Amino acid sequence: MEVSVIGSSQAKIWKTDLAYRELGFSDPRDVGKVFSAKNRVCFGQSTRWRTARVRFALKAVQSEPLRSEKVSVATRRSKSHDGVRLFVGLPLDVVSDCNSVNHANAIAAGLKALKLLGVEGVELPVWWGIVEKEAMGKYEWSGYLAVAEMVQKVGLKLHVSLCFHASKQPKISLPKWVSRIGESQPGIFFTDRAGQHYKECLSLAVDDLPVLDGKTPIQAYHEFCESFKSSFSPFMGSTITGISMxxxxxxxxxxxxHHRQAKSNKIPGVGEFQCYDKNMLSVLKQHAEATGNPFWGLGGPHDAPAYDQWPNANNFFRNDGGSWESPYADFFLSWYSNQLISHGNRLLSLASSIFSETAATVYGKVPLMHSWYRTGSHPSELTAGYYNTSRRDGYEAVAEMFARNSCKMILPGMDLSAEHQPNESLSSPELLLADIRASCRKHGVDVSGQNSSASGAPGGLEQIKKNLLGENAVDWFIYQRMGAYFFSPEHFPSFTAFVRSLEQPELESDDLPEEEKEAADSLHASSESGAHMQAAS
Incomplete structure (x- = not known):
């Protein structure tokens, strides 16, 4: 199919209230209400859609003003062989905790709009706390199967993210039976030096301990993945082409x-080491004794700053004479990062073995801890578990682990640029991305991308385009995420122009007729405006 260049008359349609009325809205604000309203369509019921319809994106792509007789976008290429394969994330709460599809009609309309636009597929977050909510081994897949059927029906591909963590926004918890265990055994959670527990995922130190009613977390994850593979077998390799572990x-x-950062701070602090649950301390103690330094196994660095503090607030991360360069620091940071890499190896190995025969590619996501990157110690990376400093490459071992398991790596933050970061944070997202990608190239690991801000980072679309079409091009990208802001008139026209620019990167504005130049200018202005919007969807 062809998607034509948006003409000048169509560019203006986004600016008029009349256009919204023609598309079924009495007020432009109704667009956001569709995704923010509490509408659920439960299966087995014929619940009527009672709120404003999300049709403006679909009709905008289908409408006749989009069909320019002078210029049309090149015939859609097969993205599996050529060009950028673009996916869009579905809402995090697309399936509710009662296994119903939230905003089902809006999701269906959105899928059709994305298909018409030329997007290859969508990403579906599948939550442990929803599927295995009530009891160990009792899986309920109905809501997610319904979404997969919707995606298959419209002809899109599906990338599934298996989520073994919880979320605060939206509120999605760990399985109830896991939380009950945690109430009596808080040592299954990560713990900081003040004894505060992080209850949104299990500590990696219990991976192989029978803390879940006699089973290990690795066994629980394995059974979950096996159940997923069996339940979704009709979609594997055809509709479902990728799985993120x-x-x-x-x-x-x-x-x-960084989970206790102050929300009011514009400059993130360095974070804190998370090695104080009883199981992590036990492993650290054994490691210290085995290396002949028993006093090094009592805990993490005593002179590291707190969550919100900057590197120079204490001695550990200081550029001049900081103890991050001491023999003790090398011992601790090596152990801390190796524990994380071993955890990643266990989970990616598990996923690769289960899904190896499904024709679905396995992915894992690595964070972009870019704050304080232009310091010597790189404190945000160190506390997150990456022993990467100005004098040491901390991503080689990570890339090697991905290569060993034949997995691809997803890197977020491809919408971020240093010029839009606070100067005081000494941040450089681009340089950190380049470092990680260099390690991946060395070990033959394919890198895919994702944006970090669902509400539009300043200059985000242009920065994504640079990463997708630059010297070290990325051929697969997940754009986060569908919702009220995504389909709003402040954003969707800009996204439409962005998708078109990926299809025709060689087509410059000077190559367009005057009518199309006017449309391109209008869309560019919309893009700049939408990129600076910070309203949450």
């Missing part, structure tokens, strides 16, 4: 080192 907080391979 959850590796920690927010699905990323890291420690929850």
């Amino acid at each position: 959850g590796l920690g907080p927010d699905g990323e391979l890291r420690y929850p080192s």
Whole structure:
């Protein structure tokens, strides 16, 4: 199919209230209400859709003003062989905790709009706390199967993210039976030096301990993945082409080192080491004794700053004479990072063995801890578990682990640039991305991308485009995420222009007729405006 260049008359349609009325809205604000309203369509019921319909994106792509007779976008290429394969994330709460599909009609309309736009597929977050909510081994897949059927029906591909963590926004908990165990055994959770527990995922130190009513977390994850593979076998390799294995907080391979940052702070602090649950301390103690330094196994660095503090607030991360360069620090940081890499290896090995015969590619996500990157110690990376400093490459071992398991790596933050970060944070997202990608190239690991801000980072779309089409191009990208902001008139026209630019990167504005130049200018202005919007979906 063809998607034509948006003409000048269509560019103006986004600016008029009349256009919204023609698309079924009495007020432009109704677009956001569709995704923010508490509408659930439960299966087995004929619940009527009672709120404003999300149709403006679908009709905008289908409408006749989009069909320019002068210029049309090149015939859609097969993205599996050429060009960027673009996916869009579905809402985090697309399936509710009662296994119903939230905003089912809106999701269906959105899927059709994405298909018409030329997006290859969507990403579906599948939550442990929803599927195995009530009891160990009791799985309920109905809501997620319904979404897979919707995606298959419209002709899109599906990438599934298996989420073994919880979420605060939206509120999604760990399985109830896991939380009950945690109430009596808080040592299954990560713990900081003040004794505060992080209860949104299990500590990696219990991976192989029978803390879940006689089973280990690895066994629980294994059975969950086997049940998923069996339940979704009709979709595997055809509709479902990729699976991301959850590796920690927010699905990323890291420690929850920044979970108590103050919301009012514009400059993130260095975070804290998460090695104080009884099982982590036990492993640290054994390791210290085995290396002949028993006093090094009593805990993490005593002179490290607190969550919200900057590197120079205490001695450990200081550029001049900081103890991060001491023999003790090398001992601790090596152990801390190796524990994280071993955890990633266990989970990716598990996923690779289970899904190896399904024709679905296995992925894992690595964080982009870019704050304080331009210091010598890189404190945000160190507390998150990456022993990467100005004098040491901390990503080689991570890339080697991904290569060993034949997995691909997802890197977030491809919408971020240093020029839009606070100067005081000494941040450089681009340089850190380049470092990680260099390690991946060395070990033959394919890198895929993701944006970090669902509400639009400043200059985000242009920065994504640089990463996708630059010297070290990325051929697969998940754009996060569908919702009220995504389909809003402040954002969706910009996203449409962005998708078109990926299809025709060689087509410059000077190559367009005057009518199309006017449309491109209008869409560019919309893109800049939408990129600076910070309203949450």
